[in-house]
Amino acid sequence: MLRPDYPITTERLxxxxxxxxxxxxxxxxxxxxDVCRYLPHDVLSLEQVIERTTTLYATTTLEDEGQSLTLAxxxxxxxxxxxxxxxxxxxxxxxxxxxxxxxxxxxxxRGYAVEATGAMLALGFDGLGLHRIVGRLDxxxxxxxxxxxxxxxxxxxxxxxxxxLKGEWTDELVYALLDEEWRAR
Numbered sequence: 001m002l003r004p005d006y007p008i009t010t011e012r013l014x015x016x017x018x019x020x021x022x023x024x025x026x027x028x029x030x031x032x033x034d035v036c037r038y039l040p041h042d043v044l045s046l047e048q049v050i051e052r053t054t055t056l057y058a059t060t061t062l063e064d065e066g067q068s069l070t071l072a073x074x075x076x077x078x079x080x081x082x083x084x085x086x087x088x089x090x091x092x093x094x095x096x097x098x099x100x101x102x103x104x105x106x107x108x109x110r111g112y113a114v115e116a117t118g119a120m121l122a123l124g125f126d127g128l129g130l131h132r133i134v135g136r137l138d139x140x141x142x143x144x145x146x147x148x149x150x151x152x153x154x155x156x157x158x159x160x161x162x163x164x165l166k167g168e169w170t171d172e173l174v175y176a177l178l179d180e181e182w183r184a185r
Contacts, residue, residue, distance in 0.1 A: 002062040002069070002089075002128045010115050015071040018057035018084065022072050023050045025081035029104040038138040039102060042166065057084070062128060065092040069123075073103070073116045082107040087120045087128075095131035095179075097124045101147070113147045121151065125182045132178050139171035148175040152185055 008015040018026070023046065029035045030044040044052070057070040066089065073083040083103030090096040099120050101113050117135075124130040135148045139158060149155075153175035161169040 001064075002123060004061075004069075004123060004127060006060070008071070008119055008123070009076065010119050012076050013082075013112065013116055013119070014074045014076050014079070015085065015116060015119055016074065017060045018053050018070055018072045020050065020053045022081050023053050025104075026053070026072075026084065029083070029102065032105070034105065035102060037166075038141040038144065040165065062087070062089050065089050071116075071120070073101075073112065082112055083116065085116045085120045087124050089128065089130075095129060097128065097130045097133045099124070099133055099135050101144075108143070111150075113144075114150045117147060118151055121177065121182060125179045130179065132176055134177075135175045137173050137175075138165070139173045145173060145175070151177065152181060153177045 006016050027044065027046045027049045030049055031046070033043060036043045056068075059067060059069055062069050068086055068088045070084055070086045072081055073085055074081050083101060086100045088098040088100070090098055099117055101117050103113050121133055124133045135153055137144045137148075145155070154177070155173060156176045157174040159172045159174070162172055163170050
């Protein structure tokens with residue numbers, strides 16, 4: 001079970017539960033084709049984002065496998081929402097998890113995704129006691145691959161034409177990190 005103390009602070013960021021009042025700022029990037037191109041969902045309407053803030057994004061704890069925790073990522077100084085990160089608890093038996101993220105392109109290239117995802121890795125390894133955390137991505141998403149590599153995750157798999165996503169077959173990359181690798185960084 002994971003019950004984080006909020007907000008989670010990093011050097012430049014605050015990670016906190018998603019609020020319904022975040023919907024407009026989230027919609028600003030989740031409604032963009034370039035942001036959603038490699039995500040498993042299409043662009044989202046404001047109504048869809050609002051609905052997600054009260055359902056998918058409303059969880060503040062992880063009680064059991066199969067659940068996910070989505071946190072809003074805000075600039076620590078201004079409080080401005082710049083993205084969101086997610087931790088999936090995939091298996092209790094295998095102590096396995098997965099991380100993901102989406103950021104407003106206005107904030108790309110500043111290391112925010114690395115910083116925020118690093119905080120989610122800490123929650124998974126240190127808070128939940130996971131043994132292994134993966135990041136899965138479309139092989140064309142080279143920026144996302146760099147984020148995972150900067151976190152010390154290694155590329156373990158390249159699945160060729162394995163997912164039919166948004167009308168086309170896509171390759172998938174899988175990156176992974178073990179708890180002992182996390183601690184040895």
